[in-house]
Amino acid sequence: MSLVFPAIETPTVPIKGSDDRLPVRRIFCVGRNYSKHVIEMGGHPDRNPPFFFTKPADAIVQNGETVAYPTITENFHFEIELVVAIGKTMFKVSKEDANDHIYGYAVGIDLTRRDLQMGAMKAGHPWEFGKAFDNSGPCAEITPKSEIGVMDDARIWLKVNGETKQDSNITHLIWSVPEILSTLSHAIELQPGDLIYTGTPEGVDAVVPGDEITGGVDGLTDINIKIGPAR
Ligand code: MN
Numbered sequence: 001m002s003l004v005f006p007a008i009e010t011p012t013v014p015i016k017g018s019d020d021r022l023p024v025r026r027i028f029c030v031g032r033n034y035s036k037h038v039i040e041m042g043g044h045p046d047r048n049p050p051f052f053f054t055k056p057a058d059a060i061v062q063n064g065e066t067v068a069y070p071t072i073t074e075n076f077h078f079e080i081e082l083v084v085a086i087g088k089t090m091f092k093v094s095k096e097d098a099n100d101h102i103y104g105y106a107v108g109i110d111l112t113r114r115d116l117q118m119g120a121m122k123a124g125h126p127w128e129f130g131k132a133f134d135n136s137g138p139c140a141e142i143t144p145k146s147e148i149g150v151m152d153d154a155r156i157w158l159k160v161n162g163e164t165k166q167d168s169n170i171t172h173l174i175w176s177v178p179e180i181l182s183t184l185s186h187a188i189e190l191q192p193g194d195l196i197y198t199g200t201p202e203g204v205d206a207v208v209p210g211d212e213i214t215g216g217v218d219g220l221t222d223i224n225i226k227i228g229p230a231r
Contacts, residue, residue, distance in 0.1 A: 105217070
């Protein structure tokens with residue numbers, strides 16, 4: 001058998017302190033997982049079960065790259081997020097055992113065409129094109145859990161052109177990382193290389209070409225991207 005055109009190269013993310021890279025299999029994102037962000041989106045911060053959406057694996061953007069302002073939006077938002085990388089196959093795992101399946105953690109940005117997302121929400125359509133589009137998932141290098149331990153208390157922040165926009169702590173997650181992973185593992189079988197973007201705190205806002213976004217989670221490598229002109 002031969003392929004009629006070359007298969008895409010597997011997207012990868014670097015591992016801190018190593019020449020190794022993590023092959024990205026899938027990207028799952030948690031919606032509405034910090035109370036104050038739920039409120040700013042016009043929702044009610046109750047503990048409804050967590051819900052998920054996805055981005056294509058090749059939405060990954062490497063740290064330091066420039067992201068072209070995307071098409072068909074006039075309200076392009078950042079969302080700083082703690083990213084969890086899965087290291088072991090995970091199916092119907094309890095929250096007590098969930099952390100054992102984590103390879104490591106990284107800082108990511110869930111780039112969002114907010115106008116498309118809100119329009120889809122109102123129309124009862126899928127969020128897909130508000131969330132899953134080219135270059136919508138910047139992710140910095142992964143710090144192995146073997147190095148940093150289990151992360152459950154760390155400041156999470158984002159600045160645009162040096163001005164603080166988001167500043168919270170992962171202790172404010174409505175659904176904790178083990179709860180998220182356990183819930184997901186009952187819906188699908190998680191596999192090594194799957195990345196989970198765990199939700200964003202309050203302070204999301206729009207960026208325009210020329211803006212520089214820097215963000216971090218204490219203990220992890222900061223992420224830095226620039227917004228370039230539309231293609
Ligand atoms: Mn998000």
